[in-house]
Amino acid sequence: GAGVSQTPSNKVTEKGKYVELRCDPISGHTALYWYRQSLGQGPEFLIYFQGTGAADDSGLPNDRFFAVRPEGSVSTLKIQRTERGDSAVYLCASSSGTGGDEQYFGPGTRLTVT
Amino acid sequence: QKEVEQNSGPLSVPEGAIASLNCTYSDRGSQSFFWYRQYSGKSPELIMFIYSNGDKEDGRFTAQLNKASQYVSLLIRDSQPSDSATYLCAVDSGGYNKLIFGAGTRLAVHP
Numbered sequence: 123g124a125g126v127s128q129t130p131s132n133k134v135t136e137k138g139k140y141v142e143l144r145c146d147p148i149s150g151h152t153a154l155y156w157y158r159q160s161l162g163q164g165p166e167f168l169i170y171f172q173g174t175g176a177a178d179d180s181g182l183p184n185d186r187f188f189a190v191r192p193e194g195s196v197s198t199l200k201i202q203r204t205e206r207g208d209s210a211v212y213l214c215a216s217s218s219g220t221g222g223d224e225q226y227f228g229p230g231t232r233l234t235v236t
Numbered sequence: 237q238k239e240v241e242q243n244s245g246p247l248s249v250p251e252g253a254i255a256s257l258n259c260t261y262s263d264r265g266s267q268s269f270f271w272y273r274q275y276s277g278k279s280p281e282l283i284m285f286i287y288s289n290g291d292k293e294d295g296r297f298t299a300q301l302n303k304a305s306q307y308v309s310l311l312i313r314d315s316q317p318s319d320s321a322t323y324l325c326a327v328d329s330g331g332y333n334k335l336i337f338g339a340g341t342r343l344a345v346h347p
Binding site for chain 2 (some may be wrong): 132153155157162163164165166170172177178180181195211213217223224225226228229230
């Protein structure tokens with residue numbers, strides 16, 4: 123079946139601009155996660171949704187970052203006033219929703235802030 | 237600070253050999269343990285998960301978990317050049333859903 127999809131695959135933006143990154147999880151998966159990966163590092167947790175609500179947003183680095191999942195399926199990660207340090211690959215994962223279960227990643231969005 | 241530690245490598249093994257990848261974690265409350273494979277420029281791909289102490293085998297892959305020692309390992313038998321990738325160890329954060337990742341071990345399998 124279809125896996126996790128993310129759009130766009132690449133995004134180049136200027137410092138100070140606003141960006142939106144989209145994630146479409148595996149059909150039927152109630153849990154959705156956003157991670158960020160910098161070169162040479164493992165993914166770093168940002169936020170976790172169970173259904174429509176953000177169950178854990180402890181990884182969001184500051185208030186410029188915000189994510190929504192209004193209908194419990196597609197999620198959008200929003201970054202305001204982008205900074206060069208936001209450049210990374212943003213990964214979305216989904217799981218069936220039971221605690222500690224397997225997470226499957228999408229292809230990621232490579233964000234470059236110039 | 238909850239941590240997951242891996243040797244960065246590269247771990248170089250000849251084709252057909254066993255590759256052994258190791259991972260230690262700091263949170264004694266962790267209950268779920270995962271190994272992901274990541275090819276250069278691609279996203280992580282789940283290859284093994286283990287929840288109980290002991291061994292779990294799937295094809296050429298064996299995951300081993302020792303909660304008392306806070307240690308997880310991945311064995312790859314009959315290594316192939318196509319196994320050359322970075323292997324990420326991930327651990328749930330104290331039984332909750334977010335994963336803590338190590339920085340990965342780069343494996344190189346040479347013919």
